Amino acid sequence: MSRLKILTEHINKPEITGIEGYIKNGGYRSVEKALKKMQPDEVTEEVKKSGLRGRGGAGFPTGMKWSFIFKGSDKPRYLLCNADESEPGTFKDRLLMEKIPHLLVEGMIVSSFALGVRTAYIYIRGEYMYIMHILQQAIDEAYAKGYLGENVLGSSYSLDLHVHPGGGAYICGEETALIESLEGKRGNPRIKPPFPAVEGLWGCPTIVNNVETICKVPFIINEGGEAYAKIGIGASTGTKLISACGNINKPGVYEIELGVPVEEFIYSDEYCGGIKGGKQLKALVPGGSSVPILPQRLITTTAKGEPRLMSYESLADGGFATGSMLGSGGFIVFDEDQCVVRNTWNFSRFYHHESCGQCSPCREGTGWMEKILHRLEHGHGRMEDIDLLWDVQRKIEGNTICPFGDAAAWPVAAAIRHFRDEFEWHVLQPQEATRRNYGMGRSAEPIEQVTV
Amino acid sequence: MIETKNITFSPERLAQVQTLIKRYPEGKQKSAILPILHLAQKDFGWISVEVMDYVAGLLDIQHIEVYEVATFYTMFHVHPVGKNVLEVCRTGPCMLVGSDNIVKYLEQKLNIQDGETTPDGMFTIKTVECLGACGYAPMMQVGEKYHEFLTEEKIDQLLEAFRQNATQL
């Protein structure tokens, strides 16, 4: 595997946060190139050729999304950068914005140029306030150097870029909720269609892209879409930031070339460095809290017995029966001492807490799931609760305004699918279940519920 | 706890508010509501009804439009809080590495429960959902700052530092 770093090559250089240091290391070349040598559609064309897929979670092809922007009216168009980063397990965009803020500013300029956007916003979660100040500083520097504002670099193109803080609501990561929030309202997702590319912010054509997606654009413009497409594996082109956490030796953010084997990612010293304390690997949530959890036997190999790779296709191999999703790259590793019921309850509480409350299956269903799981975890569960839980999650999935409902249902479904024996043990041995964890499925020594 | 009488921004803040409003097209000044509520919380400590009404006035929108927003977004304290709000992440990845113990330790040490404020008004404990620091867990946010890889010793030091800082003020 090559060790190509597209986003993070210069990230540890202290001078890189300032515009001078950033330019010295090759920054803002893509703005020069796009504005002076390319037409907007040519920029979009390169992004299409690159095979770049959205890094916010869904993996939708970015170039194709851009080509949907409605050009048939004289309404202004908007580009919104999604820096809400609230999916549990995900902390990658934070690294980019904190360490190399000009990369995002550069990406926003080139992307806005491609889309014919004159005003763009970075919507950043409110808790990242200290990062918002870093971004604001970078934006101010870019204005002073003529990369933003009227007639960028003496061209006829003008662009304003602003940062906008959220207020602590996971749902505002959903693109239409983000738009509502930016309009100064509650973050209630909108019914689609109309899609934002036609009717988004203030009723105008709008594209929403994740921070990491936008940060890939400068490389694609500098080196060409084909060069980017050569990196990675199959339809999973390029590199991906993976934020690794849980019970591993080296939690942190890693830029990998897509296609690295999961086994290598977990155990090699270059990445996670293995399971902490030499314990056994029990389960993995590979792409943020919303994606299905995988049990040990399906982590490093697929159901077909092939090595599982870090790519959109391989992680999804087997569908939800035996696979999961790359999602946002929030890679959560569970060791043998972790309780799947407890974790599923924790996630359900999260989704219940964060539901915007507009649709009843989501608002009520997440509440029921939390209650049932709480009961199971705390030793008051009944055997029929497991089927009830399955039933509730099934009734949420696919029956809601936005994909939040699915995101709340999938983790519950996958936990029951793969760890039903552990749920049953909680019902059959309620006393024991409050004292110790199920472990790998064998009888383990009593251990504390929480490991420090 | 900070009393919320005389709710008015300083002239510098008011200038800042005008700059914020200009970021959005004419007539779309309502968009500045979240940035302004953050400033208000910084200055007034918490978002009382008086603060919401004041913000509505600044933006020339209905009071209810501010109430809806301030109560939807969890970062805004709509009740009085202590000087230092200890926002401890309790979500899955943090729980895997011991956030429950951190909450328990804080509760014991400060002799209050999650959601409560110490009688001297110094500390509030508030458990929150994932703050995007899952790899540096357990963690808590206090003001704008993230405190990561928390241990009991580290918490002792932090609480002490917050207390020291308070006596200097």
Ligand SMILES: Cc1cc2nc3c(=O)[nH]c(=O)nc-3n(C[C@H](O)[C@H](O)[C@H](O)COP(=O)(O)O)c2cc1C
């Ligand atoms: C409940 C929910 C939460 C989401 N949270 C985020 C988020 O925090 N950051 C993000 O970039 N995308 C998030 N998304 C995906 C966005 O809706 C959108 O697809 C994405 O920002 C598009 O950008 P991309 O194509 O560059 O990935 C979320 C989606 C849902 C349904």
Ligand code: SF4
């Ligand atoms: S699915 Fe949930 S979060 Fe999405 S709109 Fe419906 S209630 Fe709101």
Ligand code: FES
């Ligand atoms: S789960 Fe605690 S910061 Fe993400």
